[in-house]
Amino acid sequence: MSTTGFEFGGNAVTKLCGVRYPIFLAGMAAISGPKLVAAVANAGGMGTVGGLRLAPLALRRWIRETKELTDKPFGVNLVPSFGGPDVFEAQFQVVLQEKPRMLSLFYAENYPHMISRAKDAGMVVMVQVGSVELARRAIAQGADIITAQGSESGGHLNRGTIGLLSLLPSLISAADGRPVLAAGGITNRDDVRTVMNMGARGVLCGTAFVACDESNAHPLYKQKIVDATVDDTEYRTGYSFGWKYGTPHRVIPNRDKWNLLRHIGGGARVIDKPRMAQKLSLYAGQGVGKIDRVVSAAARVEELAMGLADDGEREAVERFEGVRLRYA
Ligand SMILES: Cc1cc2nc3c(=O)[nH]c(=O)nc-3n(C[C@H](O)[C@H](O)[C@H](O)COP(=O)(O)O)c2cc1C
Known part of the structure; x- marks a missing residue:
């Protein structure tokens, strides 16, 4: 990062995922392909391959292409309810074999054993939800990270009736110490600063990364x-x-x-x-309304990361457990 002169790291999420910034690219079907995932990962964020709708062979190809483009950790997103148990199991087998750092799940509540299976294989598991009830189920099944998906979010909504301002504090309470990421309408440093001040341990963004050079979007x-x-x-x-x-x-x-x-x-x-x-x-x-141009994924990550620790933000940053500011 050019303007801060120091680096943010060491909260539970960055440690779990092995990334520099707790800034997550949403695994977006068809849109979050190898180029975008690797660009986010190389910029210090957590890239996530959009695995939904990919046949197992194509999923494996995307994971391997991503590995060729980056040596940084990244994740794979699956939507277990989509396509039914057989389709999911076939995709899941690929993920178990390829072992990305993180498995990201959505609409996951009816597949209880996959979280423990992924964890046994060494992966961190993140589940995205839009209500306390869904968060509790994910936690009971062993999720390591919960993402609060506010109703502001683009794409599909896992319930999707609660705005982030109300959802996030409730999920932080329900998460019982587990890290919670904020999602929905987050596009710039001010958004990141706001949700981190509310107690989020990181952010997950979709729309802001659709409008990036490396995304697969038209x-x-x-x-x-x-x-x-x-x-x-x-x-x-x-x-x-x-x-x-x-x-x-x-x-x-x-x-x-x-x-x-x-x-x-x-x-x-x-x-x-x-x-x-x-x-x-x-x-x-x-x-x-806050996205005014298409930029590189690295520029988007850098803008978001400014909300974690720019010059006026040390105080807020230091509030987080285990935080470490390293001056360059
Ligand atoms: C184009 C697009 C595709 C998406 N596809 C998926 C998907 O395949 N799996 C998933 O878990 N979430 C998907 N989402 C939802 C995101 O995970 C996330 O909740 C959302 O992007 C956050 O809101 P934001 O778009 O305002 O940043 C998608 C979102 C968008 C915009």
């Missing part, structure tokens, strides 16, 4: 995020690609009334036709 999708204001996202429970009808998600809606694709929530990839990126309602969180 350029038109990135531009929509840059152009959007805070008024422009919507909470929906209609259809989104492959998910059970009614699963809540947040999108920048397409209001083109002539196009059927506008009813579908999705995340257009660089390989999709421009029409897809123009017509889909695109996954994005309420932080869009």
Whole structure:
């Protein structure tokens, strides 16, 4: 980091994950591919491969490609409820064999043994939830890190009715000393500072990393995020690609009334036709109004990390257990 002159490290999350900053890239299906994951990891954050929807062979390929691009730790995200137990088990086997540092889970409550299996294989397990009840279940199953997913979040919501300001303190109490990350609308240093002051041990960001050079998102999708204001996202429970009808998600809606694709929530990839990126309602969180350009993932990590420990922030940083400031 160029302007701080010191490094933040040593809280429970950075220790567990072996990373410099407790800044997590959300494992976003199709969007968080090897290039983005490695870029975040190389910049000192925790990159996470979006494993959802990947066939086992493709998942293995993405993990191996990521390993070629970075020697830093990274994670893999799976959504156990998606595709059913057989699909999940096949993906899970790949993860058990490849052993990334972290397994990140979403909609995980009906698969109790996978957390202990992942931990037995040496992985750290993070579970993202949007309610105290779901957090308690994840903790009972052995989760090491809980992510509080506020209703501001882009993409799918695991419940998704509680704003981060209320959810985060409740999950910190429920987590019984386990580290809690904050997610939903976090895009810059001020956001990071705010949630760290509330007791979060780190942040998890999706939308801010969609709008990065290395993400797999279609350029038109990135531009929509840059152009959007805070008024422009919507909470929906209609259809989104492959998910059970009614699963809540947040999108920048397409209001083109002539196009059927506008009813579908999705995340257009660089390989999709421009029409897809123009017509889909695109996954994005309420932080869009604070994203004004597409930047490199390293620049995004650096901006977020400024909220952990820039010059006026030593006091806040020092409040955290085990914190260590090392002056360069
Ligand atoms: C394009 C996109 C795709 C996502 N895909 C996944 C996914 O595959 N698995 C998952 O656990 N969460 C997924 N999420 C949700 C994120 O994990 C996280 O909750 C969210 O991005 C946080 O809010 P933010 O987008 O405002 O930063 C996705 C989010 C976005 C924006």
